[in-house]
Structure formats: C-alpha cells, structure tokens
Amino acid sequence: xxxxxxxxxxxxxxxxxxxxxxxxxxxxxxxxxxxxxxxxxxxxxxxxxxxxxxxxxxxxxxxxxxxxxxxxxxxxxxxxxxxxxxxxxxxxxxxxxxxxxxxxxxxxxxxxxxxxxxxxxxxxx
Amino acid sequence: xxxxxxxxxxxxxxxxxxxxxxxxxxxxxxxxxxxxxxxxxxxxxxxxxxxxxxxxxxxxxxxxxxxxxxxxxxxxxxxxxxxxxxxxxxxxxxxxxxxxxxxxxxxx
Numbered sequence: 001x002x003x004x005x006x007x008x009x010x011x012x013x014x015x016x017x018x019x020x021x022x023x024x025x026x027x028x029x030x031x032x033x034x035x036x037x038x039x040x041x042x043x044x045x046x047x048x049x050x051x052x053x054x055x056x057x058x059x060x061x062x063x064x065x066x067x068x069x070x071x072x073x074x075x076x077x078x079x080x081x082x083x084x085x086x087x088x089x090x091x092x093x094x095x096x097x098x099x100x101x102x103x104x105x106x107x108x109x110x111x112x113x114x115x116x117x118x119x120x121x122x123x124x125x
Numbered sequence: 126x127x128x129x130x131x132x133x134x135x136x137x138x139x140x141x142x143x144x145x146x147x148x149x150x151x152x153x154x155x156x157x158x159x160x161x162x163x164x165x166x167x168x169x170x171x172x173x174x175x176x177x178x179x180x181x182x183x184x185x186x187x188x189x190x191x192x193x194x195x196x197x198x199x200x201x202x203x204x205x206x207x208x209x210x211x212x213x214x215x216x217x218x219x220x221x222x223x224x225x226x227x228x229x230x231x232x233x
Binding site: 044045046047050059061062095097102104107108109110111112113115116118 | 175
C-alpha cells in the first residue's frame with residue numbers, strides 16, 4: 001500500500017534553514033508528481049509546492065517562492081523540501097502528498113490522493 | 126488568487142442526519158473542485174474530485190455537486206466516523222491551488 005513518511009521537522013530560529021524529506025513506498029514514485037502542503041496550528045490547509053514526476057517543472061505558492069525549493073531523488077524514492085529564510089509564519093505541520101495523475105478530457109486533476117502523517121516545523125527564537 | 130469560502134464554518138448534527146456544506150469560489154472554476162475530510166491529528170483524506178467524482182473507497186453517502194462558483198458536499202446519513210473537518214480545494218488556477226477555510230462538523 002502507498003506510504004509516505006515525512007521527517008526533518010523541528011525547531012529553528014527565524015532566518016534559519018531546514019530540509020524536510022518524504023520517503024515514498026508502495027507505488028512507482030518516479031511516475032507521479034508530488035506536493036508539499038502545510039497546516040499552521042489550528043488553521044486550514046495551504047498548498048506549498050509541486051514537482052512533476054521527472055522533476056522537470058516545479059511550482060510554488062507565492063508565500064514561499066524564492067525561499068523554499070522542492071526536489072526529488074527518484075533513485076531513492078524520496079521527496080525533499082529545502083526551506084531557507086524561515087519566518088514565524090512558516091510554523092506548521094508539513095505534509096507530503098501524492099498527485100494521482102488523473103486527467104479528464106485533457107484537464108489535469110490537481111488533487112492529493114495520499115498524504116503522509118506530517119512533520120512539525122516550529123520557527124521561534 | 127482564487128478565494129474559496131465555505132459555509133457554515135461549523136455545524137452540529139446527529140447521526141442519521143443529512144448535512145450539506147457549501148463552498149463558493151471568488152470566480153468561476155468550472156468543476157475543478159475537490160473535497161477532503163480531516164480528523165484531529167490526522168492527514169486529510171480525499172473524498173471527491175471534479176466536483177462530483179467519488180474517490181475510490183469513499184462511502185456512497187458522500188456526494189458532491191456544483192459548477193462555476195457554487196458547490197456542495199452532502200452526507201446523506203451521518204455516521205459517527207463522519208464527524209470531522211471538511212475542506213474544499215480548487216485546482217482551476219493550477220498550479221495556484223487554494224483551499225477553503227474548513228467546516229467543522231460536530232456531534233449535537
């Protein structure tokens with residue numbers, strides 16, 4: 001079965017950096033796009049970034065553009081999120097999520113069909 | 126960015142009830158809408174995509190409808206395991222995905 005396991009969260013000071021990892025299993029990782037989605041404590045969901053199955057295209061939310069970098073290593077079935085210049089407002093549980101690679105009449109269905117358990121990032125001095 | 130507004134923000138209901146949650150987009154998004162269920166301390170679970178297509182394994186008491194700017198999620202006969210928070214998500218402005226603020230469904 002599909003499993004996504006995040007790691008790398010922790011406490012970091014404002015302006016610091018952190019790299020999150022997401023280990024994938026139970027599916028052909030190299031065939032699917034992957035996302036990061038975050039959720040601040042007690043708040044709603046916010047999409048963060050997406051990377052295509054082959055890493056050829058990457059997209060970011062405006063709130064993290066220029067500070068976060070999504071990447072993947074298909075030989076290791078692992079997704080990454082490099083977070084630099086962290087701010088207090090980046091404090092959240094970060095989830096990796098799989099794209100189902102569904103198209104309907106040529107329309108890409110950009111949803112999240114499997115999620116990891118999340119890893120907490122706390123930005124605080 | 127497309128803003129998604131859910132109503133109500135919270136509601137109380139009893140098992141066996143029929144409940145409807147509404148999601149409104151700030152501009153037309155055709156049928157590019159999904160619904161998720163999230164329980165406390167857990168990751169969200171995909172329920173519906175393309176406004177009305179049930180994800181595999183999701184009970185048929187869940188249904189979705191709508192297009193353009195107005196959408197609904199209906200649970201036809203509430204079960205105890207359905208008490209959770211529900212989110213809508215648009216993917217019309219792909220890759221600029223946005224979520225609604227959530228609707229908390231509580232036991233009356």
